[in-house]
Amino acid sequence: MAAAIVTEGLGKRYLLGERADAYGTLRAAVGGLVARRARSRREELWALRGVDLVVEQGEVVGVIGRNGAGKTTLLKLIARITEPTEGVARMRGRVGALLEVGTGFHFELTGRENIFFNGAVLGMSRREIERRFDEIVEFSGVERFLDTPLKRYSAGMYLRLAFSVAAHLEPDIVIVDEVLAVGDAEFRHKCMQRIEALRGEGRTVLLVSHDLATVQELCSRCLLIDRGAIREDGSPHDVVQSYLASSSERGALASRGALARGPVELRRVLVSDEDGAPTAASDRPLVVRIELELRESIAGIDAGLYVLDERGVRVIDDALSDAPAGSFLGSPGTYRLTAVIEPVLEAGRYTLGIWIGTHAEDFFLDEVGSFELRAPPGEDSRTLPGGRVARARLGWHVAPLPEGSLDRGSVR
Numbered sequence: 105m106a107a108a109i110v111t112e113g114l115g116k117r118y119l120l121g122e123r124a125d126a127y128g129t130l131r132a133a134v135g136g137l138v139a140r141r142a143r144s145r146r147e148e149l150w151a152l153r154g155v156d157l158v159v160e161q162g163e164v165v166g167v168i169g170r171n172g173a174g175k176t177t178l179l180k181l182i183a184r185i186t187e188p189t190e191g192v193a194r195m196r197g198r199v200g201a202l203l204e205v206g207t208g209f210h211f212e213l214t215g216r217e218n219i220f221f222n223g224a225v226l227g228m229s230r231r232e233i234e235r236r237f238d239e240i241v242e243f244s245g246v247e248r249f250l251d252t253p254l255k256r257y258s259a260g261m262y263l264r265l266a267f268s269v270a271a272h273l274e275p276d277i278v279i280v281d282e283v284l285a286v287g288d289a290e291f292r293h294k295c296m297q298r299i300e301a302l303r304g305e306g307r308t309v310l311l312v313s314h315d316l317a318t319v320q321e322l323c324s325r326c327l328l329i330d331r332g333a334i335r336e337d338g339s340p341h342d343v344v345q346s347y348l349a350s351s352s353e354r355g356a357l358a359s360r361g362a363l364a365r366g367p368v369e370l371r372r373v374l375v376s377d378e379d380g381a382p383t384a385a386s387d388r389p390l391v392v393r394i395e396l397e398l399r400e401s402i403a404g405i406d407a408g409l410y411v412l413d414e415r416g417v418r419v420i421d422d423a424l425s426d427a428p429a430g431s432f433l434g435s436p437g438t439y440r441l442t443a444v445i446e447p448v449l450e451a452g453r454y455t456l457g458i459w460i461g462t463h464a465e466d467f468f469l470d471e472v473g474s475f476e477l478r479a480p481p482g483e484d485s486r487t488l489p490g491g492r493v494a495r496a497r498l499g500w501h502v503a504p505l506p507e508g509s510l511d512r513g514s515v516r
């Protein structure tokens with residue numbers, strides 16, 4: 105059987121500060137001349153380099169790794185959305201890709217027109233698209249807005265339609281990036297069922313996800329991407345366990361100090377019990393303190409945290425905006441966000457992840473370290489049924505900090 109995807113020495117280099125300009129303006133021409141003169145002084149960033157990969161037809165391959173590791177760059181190169189700096193990527197058959205918002209769709213066209221537009225891009229005839237049209241619309245759940253321009257859609261509506269098109273217009277290869285993090289539980293379940301159906305049809309699926317439990321459930325193979333290279337390639341269970349162990353051992357803040365992502369700098373994350381002790385018992389509330397700096401005003405800024413158990417199952421997932429009194433004005437300054445987790449977790453070791461962003465953009469999304477809960481004296485640990493998410497709302501509190509009060513600490 106011929107391979108569906110083959111890459112050889114695949115790499116993508118960016119020059120920091122370089123900006124693409126789609127229009128041939130005088131400003132762009134002059135700027136390009138200045139840029140060429142200064143290029144030798146620019147810092148190079150290899151988002152991906154030296155990637156050799158073979159994906160067989162019918163495989164469902166998960167791609168995991170820290171934020172900024174090169175996962176999305178790999179998908180863009182394979183989908184031919186981005187040109188490689190070096191190496192080649194070859195695909196066998198039609199490719200349906202769902203990456204970032206805006207890829208493969210025209211926002212001035214209606215939802216109906218975009219279905220036909222995307223099908224034409226895939227090389228399908230109008231008759232072929234019409235044959236799957238009703239199924240696409242029903243799956244997406246946007247029937248009422250089908251003749252509304254896409255620019256009027258919410259991000260959730262757009263991604264519902266985009267996934268439905270990518271998964272139903274009979275592509276030989278389906279490439280999706282974090283789609284299972286979008287929408288409600290019912291839609292995520294439909295997505296998982298559709299991916300299972302694609303596997304049964306012999307389609308090839310390449311899936312990037314931070315949902316490690318879903319990767320283990322859906323995928324037959326898993327890649328761990330780190331610093332622009334494939335570090336591990338094997339069974340989903342083994343690769344996920346290796347990734348979690350790596351996160352626990354080094355902790356993002358412990359190993360690299362404060363983490364700056366655009367206008368946000370995450371300075372310190374502390375995990376303790378209510379009295380400030382670094383180790384906590386499973387029968388007592390757990391306190392997470394997130395200290396950060398906003399370097400500019402950010403409208404709609406939000407923050408959240410998630411907790412993974414030893415199997416990679418997301419057992420806590422909550423955001424500041426979910427709290428009744430949750431508010432984060434987004435004015436420049438330094439802040440401490442405090443979240444109190446009620447005693448709903450069993451004793452054991454957990455990985456902590458932090459999210460900071462807006463409705464449209466993630467500034468930070470990464471695992472930052474690990475913590476351990478000990479069982480109370482004389483009690484056995486309690487297990488959540490089936491590894492399900494603990495349905496607990498966290499108690500959030502936001503407080504500005506005096507200038508210069510943040511020091512560079514680590515996850516405990």
